Amino acid sequence: xxxxxxxxxxxxxxxxxxxxxxxxxxxxxxxxxxxxxxxxxxxxxxxxxxxxxxxxxxxxxxxxxxxxxxxxxxxxxxxxxxxxxxxxxxxxxxxxxxxxxxxxxxxxxxxxxxxxxxxxxxxxxxxxxxxxxxxxxxxxxxxxxxxxxxxxxxxxxxxxxxxxxxxxxxxxxxxxxxxxxxxxxxxxxxxxxxxxxxxxxxxxxxxxxxxxxxxxxxxxxxxxxxxxxxxxxxxxxxxxxxxxxxxxxxxxxxxxxxxxxxxxxxxxxxxxxxxxxxxxxxxxxxxxxxxxxxxx
Amino acid sequence: xxxxxxxxxxxxxxxxxxxxxxxxxxxxxxxxxxxxxxxxxxxxxxxxxxxxxxxxxxxxxxxxxxxxxxxxxxxxxxxxxxxxxxxxxxxxxxxxxxxxxxxxxxxxxxxxxxxxxxxxxxxxxxxxxxxxxxxxxxxxxxxxxxxxxxxxxxxxxxxxxxxxxxxxxxxxxxxxxxxxxxxxxxxxxxxxxxxxxxxxxxxxxxxxxxxxxxxxxxxxxxxxxxxxxxxxxxxxxxxxxxxxxxxxxxxxxxxxxxxxxxxxxxxxxxxxxxxxxxxxxxxxxxxxxxxx
Amino acid sequence: xxxxxxxxxxxxxxxxxxxxxxxxxxxxxxxxxxxxxxxxxxxxxxxxxxxxxxxxxxxxxxxxxxxxxxxxxxxxxxxxxxxxxxxxxxxxxxxxxxxxxxxxxxxxxxxxxxxxxxxxxx
Numbered sequence: 001x002x003x004x005x006x007x008x009x010x011x012x013x014x015x016x017x018x019x020x021x022x023x024x025x026x027x028x029x030x031x032x033x034x035x036x037x038x039x040x041x042x043x044x045x046x047x048x049x050x051x052x053x054x055x056x057x058x059x060x061x062x063x064x065x066x067x068x069x070x071x072x073x074x075x076x077x078x079x080x081x082x083x084x085x086x087x088x089x090x091x092x093x094x095x096x097x098x099x100x101x102x103x104x105x106x107x108x109x110x111x112x113x114x115x116x117x118x119x120x121x122x123x124x125x126x127x128x129x130x131x132x133x134x135x136x137x138x139x140x141x142x143x144x145x146x147x148x149x150x151x152x153x154x155x156x157x158x159x160x161x162x163x164x165x166x167x168x169x170x171x172x173x174x175x176x177x178x179x180x181x182x183x184x185x186x187x188x189x190x191x192x193x194x195x196x197x198x199x200x201x202x203x204x205x206x207x208x209x210x211x212x213x214x215x216x217x218x219x220x221x222x223x224x225x226x227x228x229x230x231x232x233x234x235x236x237x238x239x240x241x242x243x244x245x246x247x248x249x250x251x252x253x254x255x256x257x258x259x260x261x262x263x264x265x266x267x268x269x270x271x272x273x274x275x276x277x278x279x280x281x282x283x284x285x286x287x288x289x290x291x292x293x294x295x296x
Numbered sequence: 297x298x299x300x301x302x303x304x305x306x307x308x309x310x311x312x313x314x315x316x317x318x319x320x321x322x323x324x325x326x327x328x329x330x331x332x333x334x335x336x337x338x339x340x341x342x343x344x345x346x347x348x349x350x351x352x353x354x355x356x357x358x359x360x361x362x363x364x365x366x367x368x369x370x371x372x373x374x375x376x377x378x379x380x381x382x383x384x385x386x387x388x389x390x391x392x393x394x395x396x397x398x399x400x401x402x403x404x405x406x407x408x409x410x411x412x413x414x415x416x417x418x419x420x421x422x423x424x425x426x427x428x429x430x431x432x433x434x435x436x437x438x439x440x441x442x443x444x445x446x447x448x449x450x451x452x453x454x455x456x457x458x459x460x461x462x463x464x465x466x467x468x469x470x471x472x473x474x475x476x477x478x479x480x481x482x483x484x485x486x487x488x489x490x491x492x493x494x495x496x497x498x499x500x501x502x503x504x505x506x507x508x509x510x511x512x513x514x515x516x517x518x519x520x521x522x523x524x525x526x527x528x529x530x531x532x533x534x535x536x537x538x539x540x541x542x543x544x545x546x547x548x549x550x551x552x553x554x555x556x557x558x559x560x561x562x563x564x565x566x567x568x569x570x571x572x573x574x575x576x577x578x579x580x581x582x583x584x585x586x587x588x
Numbered sequence: 589x590x591x592x593x594x595x596x597x598x599x600x601x602x603x604x605x606x607x608x609x610x611x612x613x614x615x616x617x618x619x620x621x622x623x624x625x626x627x628x629x630x631x632x633x634x635x636x637x638x639x640x641x642x643x644x645x646x647x648x649x650x651x652x653x654x655x656x657x658x659x660x661x662x663x664x665x666x667x668x669x670x671x672x673x674x675x676x677x678x679x680x681x682x683x684x685x686x687x688x689x690x691x692x693x694x695x696x697x698x699x700x701x702x703x704x705x706x707x708x709x710x
Contacts, residue, residue, distance in 0.1 A: 010334050011467050012307005037468040038305045040492045079396050100395030139469045139503030173306050174333035196551045198336035208434050227551035256520045376639025384671035388664050
């Protein structure tokens with residue numbers, strides 16, 4: 001079973017639009033949206049949820065006002081400034097609570113409860129392209145590394161039980177915990193960049209992460225004709241660093257129109273459109289790599 | 297006053313807007329890049345960096361000769377950063393959130409404070425404006441502690457009462473984004489008029505509303521996509537403070553790393569006006585502290 | 589006599605070796621002489637956001653295991669197993685539990701001195 005994760009480091013490079021197109025082009029696969037902070041893929045795939053469950057992660061401290069004597073030990077011991085000591089009794093600001101249990105341990109009155117924290121929902125859904133595993137964290141919720149691990153596990157279960165040979169993941173932005181969690185155990189990372197100073201900067205950071213985890217990666221330059229000089233720079237950097245360049249996609253405002261119409265760009269654009277052709281070629285390249293990264 | 301420039305999703309032009317606002321701001325100003333996973337503001341402002349300092353998180357180290365394997369620390373740790381293996385007490389520094397619980401709970405004083413590198417805090421000058429940024433170490437998973445260090449560095453400048461601050465916040469609506477904006481006087485949400493943009497804007501509004509900080513919206517790439525974002529703003533009572541028109545030449549200016557107001561003089565009045573509106577909103581919020 | 593644990597996808601000797609250590613479905617404890625077995629479910633590790641490998645190592649240490657036969661072990665789990673004095677044999681994925689145990693009994697395996705996975709490979 002292959003597992004391809006699409007990453008970008010920086011947001012807004014067109015990662016989800018390409019993921020939508022790849023979902024249209026791929027066959028015999030399960031799609032998985034790991035961008036759980038701002039999951040957008042559903043706006044292209046229009047999933048119908050078949051199963052929904054709550055997601056819990058970590059715990060949170062809650063002070064019982066009836067038992068709090070206002071001694072202040074909790075506020076003193078909290079390193080996250082999460083204890084609000086404005087009134088006669090104390091309270092915990094859930095936005096700042098790290099769930100470390102220190103206040104619970106040191107409260108002399110035993111006045112602090114420590115229940116599991118409900119952080120969001122996850123779903124198994126059907127789409128016109130195949131099954132989709134996706135989720136939504138509650139706004140402001142704790143980081144999402146565990147949810148990423150859970151969604152990948154569910155995707156693998158579905159791939160196993162329905163005999164699908166590919167898991168295609170829309171990865172989270174950045175290079176933090178959710179991204180690390182999305183890379184673990186994958187077969188190939190696809191790095192989407194654009195020819196802008198921040199695009200290059202973030203490409204290098206996310207590529208460094210792939211190298212750190214010994215993950216094979218392919219690079220796609222999106223909107224490549226917006227700055228030919230920087231696109232050239234990325235091309236020679238890929239060559240120098242030994243990353244495969246899987247494709248260069250020209251800029252076309254019609255890609256936004258495809259999004260407005262809720263379609264994958266390969267569905268919406270005519271088959272002669274250069275963007276569509278470039279995306280199809282990039283996907284062919286990636287598909288061959290996903291089978292055996294060393295072959296390309 | 298403190299202004300945070302935020303967005304539900306990345307790539308909406310948040311950093312571009314921050315840079316243009318810095319250019320248009322009339323009062324003394326400092327700038328802070330808290331998008332520590334992917335800091336980019338310096339690429340637009342080209343500040344002169346005066347110094348960089350490594351930032352650390354306090355983590356435990358073990359004095360094996362004192363450890364009696366009572367397991368109080370490993371049972372308290374919620375993050376599996378300490379594991380008692382019978383003969384050995386193991387510490388996994390990268391798992392530690394720095395809560396200090398193990399150091400406080402150990403009855404034998406067998407745990408001593410040590411440090412894990414989070415990344416670096418850099419500061420300097422961009423013209424007349426002070427510049428502060430954090431850059432997360434590659435492989436480091438936690439950004440809020442580094443963001444706290446960047447804010448602490450700004451506070452140590454001693455100028456916080458005399459100067460305004462613009463924070464370029466990390467994108468998204470999770471814990472780091474909320475951490476970045478939580479002590480602001482006003483939040484400027486940058487979005488684009490597309491279904492993705494609107495959906496992420498809704499999430500950001502939901503995430504930030506409990507903070508009670510006044511918010512305004514900037515619609516970038518106005519002209520692409522559709523009008524649904526304006527309907528949402530009027531229903532949610534969010535003022536649309538500016539509409540930045542879309543053009544291929546602006547997209548190219550951005551690709552070349554140029555501040556928009558320099559690339560497109562026609563945008564100068566737009567950003568002047570945006571800066572004035574945000575300053576007014578921020579000062580009002582500061583005067584009515586009950587509201588903030 | 590040594591007590592062996594094999595990361596396993598199921599509770600029988602003919603189930604495949606689970607390539608993951610930390611997030612293995614479970615562990616089969618095997619007496620290499622009598623081939624008597626006992627199955628330990630690894631659900632507690634799988635439920636963790638982070639630290640699954642460390643949790644699994646703790647479980648095996650408490651069970652008195654001396655050797656682990658498995659596929660991939662990350663650096664944190666490897667450190668935890670070493671700290672507990674447990675020998676690690678990696679790269680046995682693709683075999684059944686029975687085949688892995690036979691290989692071990694025939695001295696056809698080498699204990700590892702370093703983790704073979706970049707970590708978080710779970």
